[in-house]
């Protein structure tokens with residue numbers, strides 16, 4: 001029974017709570033029990049909010065009317081540890097914020113609480129969201145529940161593991177260059193990166209401000225749509241959030257998908273792609289063709305420059321964003337023998353940041369330094385524009401783009417750790433959409449011969465989240481490929 005409860009989708013959980021087949025305290029206790037038994041090996045959570053979650057659950061047991069009123073009333077949700085949670089430690093996967101307790105909630109968190117969600121815990125992540133494997137977490141790597149010797153992807157690896165291993169029915173991740181889509185693909189769940197500006201960044205600890213975007217992760221498309229609906233919308237506290245009505249995604253998702261033109265970018269099937277991934281995507285195309293979609297060959301000619309442009313722009317923004325961690329205002333401060341401010345700054349940053357974060361700060365500082373700015377940052381921004389134009393042109397001939405999420409299957413823990421370039425290159429298919437700011441969803445589309453999940457990426461034009469959800473939903477209905485549960 002315990003296992004069955006934790007396999008319920010968000011919508012199913014809501015329905016059972018409303019029908020009083022289970023109460024919120026029993027539900028939270030069931031999840032806490034599963035987390036206590038599995039988290040030591042999976043390392044999905046940095047912090048488990050045992051007391052607070054039970055307190056919230058008690059509130060919904062005492063106020064059943066409130067539970068019914070709210071779209072997520074009584075449902076446990078996990079939050080990536082880079083989103084500020086009032087009174088709950090928020091580490092960003094870093095030693096430098098190991099003991100940081102924010103005095104306020106991120107807007108995304110506030111919206112989830114307003115919608116009745118119960119925060120069950122804060123999930124593991126690469127330090128400051130820099131990484132593709134969750135191995136750069138100060139709190140140790142999270143493990144892929146389909147094969148615990150492999151990475152779950154990153155940087156939202158903890159959120160993906162928590163959802164895939166049924167430690168919660170849904171979670172929030174963040175995506176700067178693929179960090180929702182790639183771990184969703186590696187763990188066999190659904191994950192969406194919304195259009196830049198769709199979801200408020202207020203209270204999201206900044207990595208690269210022009211790219212960062214929070215989004216939903218769940219085991220099916222309907223749950224993903226519901227979470228997206230809750231967290232989306234304009235926020236006066238974030239000047240880059242966009243004043244645009246939020247469509248009722250859960251209803252939009254069920255509309256038919258007739259006469260659609262699906263673009264297949266030839267650059268996304270270049271050499272280096274794993275043959276089982278290519279085959280899974282080609283099979284998926286047949287599913288759409290059978291539904292009456294027209295497949296059109298397209299070209300996104302600047303794809304190959306995405307990695308180079310991103311790894312200038314993101315570190316440049318990070319080097320500036322991370323300047324605030326100096327031991328004075330937040331978290332960790334190095335104790336030094338003599339009271340010398342500069343020495344304290346240096347020691348704090350040298351001991352507080354991990355090696356990947358330091359590498360990015362150095363890269364970014366170098367790229368922005370006078371004399372190099374034009375050659376690097378300015379050039380990378382021009383390339384970013386070309387990538388944006390690639391998509392603009394592609395969307396003249398197709399309605400959405402179908403592509404792989406990654407060229408490779410989940411790799412072994414440690415396999416790429418000493419080779420940052422090879423880790424960066426694995427982001428090749430997720431970075432362009434981030435640079436352009438368009439939305440993308442990752443949906444399970446099969447398994448490799450070793451039994452590892454494969455994800456398909458559906459990309460759309462700005463604010464076409466509803467279309468992406470429709471395409472993902474119909475695929476899920478046709479193939480029955482999600483949800484699937486790893487045996488742990």
Ligand code: GLN
Pocket residue numbers: 129130131132154155174175176177178179180207314427
């Ligand atoms: N893997 C990419 C990086 O390391 C993207 C990370 C992200 O989206 N947060 O920067």
